Amino acid sequence: MTEPRFQRRKEDRPAEITAAALAAFAENGYAATRVDDVAKRAGVSKGLLYLYFKTKEELFKAVIRSFISPRIDALISNVEETELSAEEFLRGPFLEFACSIPKSPARVLLKLMVAEGPKHPDLIAWYWEHVVSRGITALRMLIQRGVKNGEFRESALDEFPQLLVTPIFFSLLWKLLFQPHSELDTDQFIGAHVDMVLTTIKAETA
Amino acid sequence: MTEPRFQRRKEDRPAEITAAALAAFAENGYAATRVDDVAKRAGVSKGLLYLYFKTKEELFKAVIRSFISPRIDALISNVEETELSAEEFLRGPFLEFACSIPKSPARVLLKLMVAEGPKHPDLIAWYWEHVVSRGITALRMLIQRGVKNGEFRESALDEFPQLLVTPIFFSLLWKLLFQPHSELDTDQFIGAHVDMVLTTIKAETA
DNA sequence: TATATTACTGACCAAGCAGTCAGTAAGGAA
DNA sequence: TTCCTTACTGACTGCTTGGTCAGTAATATA
Missing domain, CATH: 1.10.10.60 (Homeodomain-like)
Known part of the structure; x- marks a missing residue:
C-alpha cells in the first residue's frame, strides 16, 4: 500500500x-x-x-569532464569529415557552433574552470589535452587547408587560430557578468567578428 | 630596550x-x-x-574597487585628451594598455569577478557603471571620431566597439588556465588582432 | 514465501572558521 | 613622568560542514 x-x-x-x-x-x-x-x-x-x-573534489572533476567531452568531440569530427570549403565551413557549422555556446546552459562551466581550475592541476591538464589542444589543432588544419587551395592568403591566423574564437569567450564573460545590465546580441557579435576575419584573410578573387 | x-x-x-x-x-x-x-x-x-x-564581504568589495579604479580612469582620460588620430591612438596608447593587462598582477581580478561577482550584485553594478560602460563609451567615441574625419569607414565596430578588446580577455583566460601548458605571446596575439581590425575598417587611401 | 544481497538512508562527529570582545600597550598631551 | 585615548591583540564561541557508518529496505534469487 x-x-x-x-x-x-x-x-x-x-x-x-x-x-x-x-x-x-x-x-x-x-x-x-x-x-x-x-x-x-x-x-x-x-x-x-x-x-x-569518493570526495567532493572527485565529484567536481566528474562534472567538468562529463559535460565538456561530447561537445568538443562533435565539433572536431565535424571538421575532419566535412566536404565544405574552408570558408563555407567557417560561415556554416563553425559559426553555428560558436553562436550556440553562449546560449547553452553549459556556459557556466567557464565560470567553474576559471574559479576552481587552477586548484586542480590534473583537471586543467585533462582539459588542455582533450579539449583545447585538439580544438586548436583542428582549427589550424582547417585554415591551412584554406591557404593550400588558394582560398586564404597567409596571415596571423596561421599562427594564432585562437583569433577566431575570442568573441565566444568574450560573450560568455559578458553574459556571466552583465546579463541583466546589458544585452549583447551574441549572434551578431560573433558573426561580425567572423566576417571581419574572413574579409582580411580571403585571397583576392576579383 | x-x-x-x-x-x-x-x-x-x-x-x-x-x-x-x-x-x-x-x-x-x-x-x-x-x-x-x-x-x-x-x-x-x-x-x-x-x-x-565590517565583514569578509566588505573586504572583498574593497579589494576589487581599489585595484580597478585607477587603471580605467587613466585610460579614459587618455582617450579624451589625446591629440592623436584614431588609428595612431589605437596603435599606440591603446595597444600598449591592452598588452599590459595580461601581464599585470591585477589579472587575477578577472578570476575573482567571474567566480564571485554574480553573488554580489551591487559590486557588479558598480563595476558596470564605473568601468565597463565608461570604457565602452570612450572606445565608441574614438571610433566615431575616426569615421567622422574619414579615417575609417562605417563598420560593425560602430555598434560593437567590444570587438576591439576580445583578445585581451582571451589572453587573460589563457594565462589563468594554461600558463604552464602553453605560452601565448600575448603582445603578438593582441597586436595581430588590432592590426586585423584596422585593416578591415580603414577607408581606402590609395 | 524465505533468504541473501546491496542500494540507500540519516544521525553523528571532528574540524574548521567568521566574527566578538575583554584586555593590552603605543604614543600623544599636559 | 603620568595620564588618557585608541590602535591593536588573540583567545574564545557558536555554527557550519565534509565525510563516516551502522542500520534499513528494495530487489534478485531460489
Missing part, C-alpha cells in the same frame, strides 16, 4: 548527481556548495553520493 | 590589508580564503582587520 521510500537505480544515479552538482556549483561556486545541497537536488541522501564519488 | 610589539599606523593599514587580501583571494578564491590568513599576510591580527572592514 505504502509507496516505496526510494527506488534502486544504480545506472542512473551518477548522471543525476552530476547534473545536480553542475547546477549547484554554477550557482554557488565549488567551495560554497554544500554536498548536502547537491544530494538534495539529486533527490538522494548524502551517503549515497559518497558511494559513487 | 624591547622592540615595540606593533606600531600604530592607522593610515596605511587599509591599503596593506587590501593588498594582502588580493593575494589571498587570487590564490584561493573568496570562499576558500580564511580571514585569519589575510590578516597574517598583512602582518596584523584578525581583530584589527575587522576594525577596518
